Amino acid sequence: xxxxxxxxxxxxxxxxxxxxxxxxxxxxxxxxxxxxxxxxxxxxxxxxxxxxxxxxxxxxxxxxxxxxxxxxxxxxxxxxxxxxxxxxxxxxxxxxxxxxxxxxxxxxxxxxxxxxxxxxxxxxxxxxxxxxxxxxxxxxxxxxxxxxxxxxxxxxxxxxxxxxxxxxxxxxxxxxxxxxxxxxxxxxxxxxxxxxxxxxxxxxxxxxxxxxxxxxxxxxxxxxxxxxxxxxxxxxxxxxxxxxxxxxxxxxxxxxxxxxxxxxxxxxxxxxxxxxxxxxxxxxxxxxxxx
Amino acid sequence: xxxxxxxxxxxxxxxxxxxxxxxxxxxxxxxxxxxxxxxxxxxxxxxxxxxxxxxxxxxxxxxxxxxxxxxxxxxxxxxxxxxxxxxxxxxxxxxxxxxxxxxxxxxxxxxxxxxxxxxxxxxxxxxxxxxxxxxxxxxxxxxxxxxxxxxxxxxxxxxxxxxxxxxxxxxxxxxxxxxxxxxxxxxxxxxxxxxxxxxxxxxxxxxxxxxxxxxxxxxxxxxxxxxxxxxxxxxxxxxxxxxxxxxxxxxxxxxxxxxxxxxxxxxxxxxxxxxxxxxxxxxxxxxxxxxxxxxxxxxxxxxxxxxxxxxxxxxxxxxxxxxxxxxxxxxxxxxxxxxxxxxxxxxxxxxxxxxxxxxxxxxxxxxxxxxxxxxxxxxxxxxxxxxxx
Numbered sequence: 001x002x003x004x005x006x007x008x009x010x011x012x013x014x015x016x017x018x019x020x021x022x023x024x025x026x027x028x029x030x031x032x033x034x035x036x037x038x039x040x041x042x043x044x045x046x047x048x049x050x051x052x053x054x055x056x057x058x059x060x061x062x063x064x065x066x067x068x069x070x071x072x073x074x075x076x077x078x079x080x081x082x083x084x085x086x087x088x089x090x091x092x093x094x095x096x097x098x099x100x101x102x103x104x105x106x107x108x109x110x111x112x113x114x115x116x117x118x119x120x121x122x123x124x125x126x127x128x129x130x131x132x133x134x135x136x137x138x139x140x141x142x143x144x145x146x147x148x149x150x151x152x153x154x155x156x157x158x159x160x161x162x163x164x165x166x167x168x169x170x171x172x173x174x175x176x177x178x179x180x181x182x183x184x185x186x187x188x189x190x191x192x193x194x195x196x197x198x199x200x201x202x203x204x205x206x207x208x209x210x211x212x213x214x215x216x217x218x219x220x221x222x223x224x225x226x227x228x229x230x231x232x233x234x235x236x237x238x239x240x241x242x243x244x245x246x247x248x249x250x251x252x253x254x255x256x257x258x259x260x261x262x263x264x265x266x267x268x269x270x271x272x273x274x275x276x277x278x279x280x281x282x283x284x285x286x287x288x289x290x291x
Numbered sequence: 292x293x294x295x296x297x298x299x300x301x302x303x304x305x306x307x308x309x310x311x312x313x314x315x316x317x318x319x320x321x322x323x324x325x326x327x328x329x330x331x332x333x334x335x336x337x338x339x340x341x342x343x344x345x346x347x348x349x350x351x352x353x354x355x356x357x358x359x360x361x362x363x364x365x366x367x368x369x370x371x372x373x374x375x376x377x378x379x380x381x382x383x384x385x386x387x388x389x390x391x392x393x394x395x396x397x398x399x400x401x402x403x404x405x406x407x408x409x410x411x412x413x414x415x416x417x418x419x420x421x422x423x424x425x426x427x428x429x430x431x432x433x434x435x436x437x438x439x440x441x442x443x444x445x446x447x448x449x450x451x452x453x454x455x456x457x458x459x460x461x462x463x464x465x466x467x468x469x470x471x472x473x474x475x476x477x478x479x480x481x482x483x484x485x486x487x488x489x490x491x492x493x494x495x496x497x498x499x500x501x502x503x504x505x506x507x508x509x510x511x512x513x514x515x516x517x518x519x520x521x522x523x524x525x526x527x528x529x530x531x532x533x534x535x536x537x538x539x540x541x542x543x544x545x546x547x548x549x550x551x552x553x554x555x556x557x558x559x560x561x562x563x564x565x566x567x568x569x570x571x572x573x574x575x576x577x578x579x580x581x582x583x584x585x586x587x588x589x590x591x592x593x594x595x596x597x598x599x600x601x602x603x604x605x606x607x608x609x610x611x612x613x614x615x616x617x618x619x620x621x622x623x624x625x626x627x628x629x630x631x632x633x634x635x636x637x638x639x640x641x642x643x644x645x646x647x648x649x650x651x652x653x654x655x656x657x658x659x660x661x662x663x664x665x666x667x668x669x670x671x672x673x674x675x676x677x678x679x680x
Contacts, residue, residue: 073665073666073669085676086669086672086673086676087669087673088669088673088676089673089676089677112666122677123673123676123677124677125653125677126653126673126677128666128669128670130656
């Protein structure tokens with residue numbers, strides 16, 4: 001075994017609508033570092049900065065990385081990525097590496113909700129919510145802001161509920177108005193929150209049922225960090241739900257694993273594997289189309 | 292024609308400036324008649340020296356004018372078409388022929404008629420089943436159409452004229468079929484994007500000019516050395532309308548679209564109109580039976596007491612099986628236009644049929660705008676990832 005073969009490192013970069021995630025692994029699939037940061041319009045241009053932090057933490061140089069896979073809505077804005085793979089395939093791969101028995105995964109992110117069926121560790125089929133904020137993390141963000149509470153406190157507060165106030169509007173904007181009206185009528189905050197979680201969970205559960213649910217079921221994405229949502233999802237779906245320790249990272253982790261698999265498969269198939277320049281360039285929205 | 296372009300580059304030029312030729316023809320004294328849907332028998336217009344022009348929407352247009360007359364939760368294609376009409380984009384039209392192919396077409400036709408003032412306007416009622424009585428009724432409707440056309444043009448729609456026109460349009464169908472033969476190879480010789488441009492050009496030209504364009508294009512494509520790249524999947528897209536290159540490129544970034552089973556593709560060009568003793572009979576039969584849009588109800592077990600779902604599926608979708616095999620298609624995308632009930636209700640049955648013949652499929656909804664294409668791109672690419680390993 002040559003020296004180069006000993007030190008193989010892979011990167012997965014997941015640029016979601018809300019958060020950017022980078023995962024670095026070695027060739028055995030061990031997690032070397034991970035970084036999460038808000039995406040934002042400016043950050044999407046700065047995928048290189050998030051990558052730099054991850055490299056620093058892992059004490060690696062960009063030239064040490066053998067292959068980089070980018071995923072998420074911003075996957076085309078990563079100039080140093082060798083390959084783009086959708087977040088659906090990456091989540092499926094990431095989830096099944098953490099839970100080999102997983103057959104269904106539900107990922108609720110900032111701008112969409114997706115339900116995946118996994119077969120042999122791979123994406124087999126999927127459904128996603130339509131182009132609307134109902135059934136996504138944005139629904140909770142908007143209502144948290146309307147209620148003047150922190151997003152991360154929503155779950156804990158909702159657990160104190162004595163009853164669940166039905167929220168009839170699934171539209172994010174109308175639900176926000178409904179929540180404010182409930183509050184001014186004297187309804188308790190925790191009861192409103194429990195109702196909100198129910199509304200979101202039932203919407204996502206309906207989406208998942210369209211695909212068909214088979215255990216084990218794994219919940220990922222930012223919303224999986226909300227304990228109130230996990231509880232509501234269990235009740236809506238009537239089955240056990242597994243949640244990874246870092247539910248935001250499964251997409252980037254899957255991307256890193258697929259990077260490793262792509263890298264190893266190509267020489268075996270006798271193909272040369274093209275890779276991109278390893279310079280950590282800043283990508284802007286403008287340099288390709290308008291220059 | 293203005294430029295010296297031929298074949299594919301001419302098709303592209305017309306695609307980008309669809310009304311250019313119609314305006315030239317109008318200036319030369321021709322009468323241009325609009326139609327919104329491929330169910331209008333164009334043979335009858337051509338036979339009377341009228342130039343048919345499909346009044347399409349424009350996906351890059353923000354729809355504002357249609358709000359005066361149509362609800363928001365309504366077929367976005369018809370909203371877009373009406374918007375373009377109300378903005379005066381079809382101001383060269385001498386008339387308009389609309390048809391009850393689906394309810395949004397029928398409702399919009401009434402609005403169209405009252406908001407625009409063309410010298411000629413005709414609405415064709417069209418049955419939604421393929422029973423013999425329905426074909427007979429449709430023939431009667433075409434006879435009414437004939438009468439108003441004769442009054443409008445002052446000419447008689449003779450059998451001879453209609454046969455000549457029918458032969459020209461049949462020639463166009465045969466040429467489009469020949470063009471689609473060129474997507475059978477791997478990689479295909481012509482891309483789905485290029486075919487969208489050709490087909491949309493056909494709907495903007497007199498039939499004879501369209502046939503010349505097809506002949507040039509076929510000969511150019513057969514000889515070309517640099518065609519589309521080979522991609523990791525060969526797709527069939529089933530939709531009501533896919534007539535925009537931006538949307539087609541969402542698919543063609545990662546796949547070869549070798550069959551566009553929609554009104555922007557092959558749908559209006561399969562088979563041919565039979566030359567019958569009463570020419571209207573051949574037309575009624577072709578338009579009702581041969582064009583396979585979800586708006587028509589096709590039941591296998593007509594008049595039988597025993598219902599058989601598998602046979603029913605075969606009768607409704609069997610025509611796709613040979614295409615899937617001959618074009619070596621490995622995935623089907625059911626592209627639904629939002630609020631299109633006929634296609635939305637047909638979709639689960641089509642999915643069952645495709646499952647029964649072992650072809651993976653997915654469905655994607657779009658609202659006939661080129662606004663937010665990123666979510667659509669993710670769905671399309673994820674589907675391609677599941678089928679191209």
